[in-house]
Amino acid sequence: MMVTKGLEGVVIDTSGICRIDGNAGRLIYRGYDIHDLSSNLSFEEVAHLLWSGDLPTQNQLSDLKKHLTAERPIPDSLKNAIRRLPTSSDSLDVLRTAISTLGTGYPIKKPDIEDAIAITARIPTINAAFDRTRRGQEPLDPRPDLDHAANYIYMLTGFCCVIGTSR
Numbered sequence: 001m002m003v004t005k006g007l008e009g010v011v012i013d014t015s016g017i018c019r020i021d022g023n024a025g026r027l028i029y030r031g032y033d034i035h036d037l038s039s040n041l042s043f044e045e046v047a048h049l050l051w052s053g054d055l056p057t058q059n060q061l062s063d064l065k066k067h068l069t070a071e072r073p074i075p076d077s078l079k080n081a082i083r084r085l086p087t088s089s090d091s092l093d094v095l096r097t098a099i100s101t102l103g104t105g106y107p108i109k110k111p112d113i114e115d116a117i118a119i120t121a122r123i124p125t126i127n128a129a130f131d132r133t134r135r136g137q138e139p140l141d142p143r144p145d146l147d148h149a150a151n152y153i154y155m156l157t158g159f160c161c162v163i164g165t166s167r
Contacts (some may be wrong), residue, residue: 017050043148047120051113055167070141078102079129079139087134091127097125128155
């Protein structure tokens with residue numbers, strides 16, 4: 001009997017969100033090549049595409065940015081819990097622990113888009129808080145004037161990376 005190792009050629013499931021063509025080296029999300037998405041769209045635009053199936057209108061994009069911005073902060077109790085974790089902890093273990101801790105105050109019965117936005121907004125805040133803590137620095141609060149990606153870099157480094165600003 002011949003046993004084949006690995007999963008080459010095995011279809012695990014089908015998806016309306018993503019298609020992987022490993023032979024051609026292509027990753028397609030909702031009909032768009034990942035290289036086109038990453039080169040031409042913001043994080044928020046791609047998130048909207050993945051969640052809704054369509055690229056956002058200006059109003060939808062503005063609403064999503066506002067919602068993400070409002071959900072970024074994490075409670076002081078979570079910051080304190082992160083400070084108490086060993087600095088040698090694996091970042092993914094910290095993230096899992098922090099998300100579980102958040103869940104104790106916000107039980108989710110059936111996840112929806114609001115929950116997806118909330119957790120998406122908080123993940124960079126959690127990761128940056130732990131990174132700064134492990135380097136002996138205080139976590140920085142998110143800035144509402146920065147987009148999702150720029151805000152993450154700011155919370156990691158303390159520097160603003162928006163082109164054309166001096167902040």
